[in-house]
Amino acid sequence: MLKEFKTFALRGNVLDLAIGVIIGAAFGSIVSSLVNDIITPLIGLLLGGINFSGLQATVGDAVITYGVFLQSVIDFLITAFAIFMFIRLINRFKHKEEEKAEEPPAPSKEEELLSEIRDLLKQQNNKPS
Numbered sequence: 001m002l003k004e005f006k007t008f009a010l011r012g013n014v015l016d017l018a019i020g021v022i023i024g025a026a027f028g029s030i031v032s033s034l035v036n037d038i039i040t041p042l043i044g045l046l047l048g049g050i051n052f053s054g055l056q057a058t059v060g061d062a063v064i065t066y067g068v069f070l071q072s073v074i075d076f077l078i079t080a081f082a083i084f085m086f087i088r089l090i091n092r093f094k095h096k097e098e099e100k101a102e103e104p105p106a107p108s109k110e111e112e113l114l115s116e117i118r119d120l121l122k123q124q125n126n127k128p129s
Helices: 002-009 012-046 066-102 109-126
Strands: 057-059 062-064
Antiparallel strands (some): 057 062
């Protein structure tokens, strides 16, 4: 059983997943800081410091704080947009690297020489006798 657990725990997929979770958590804190410390204050300045958290309605004895919900939706949209822009930037760099990798390397001198020999042999074989 210990051997099976070791095999399971050290499989590539499990390690990749663990690394992804750790990096995802670190990335999440970066995005949260970007949204909370940079983007949200700038939007607050543009909108005159509007905060929907205080909006509420009373129905009987229940207090419905729909403003907190609205603020959460706005925070989600800001976070989603920030992640979208970040991923878009990363994909743009990735795409440029892929374009560089797709360019075939120039043929070596040996390949050029072999191509010439091949072409000459084709010409000789196609000549009428």
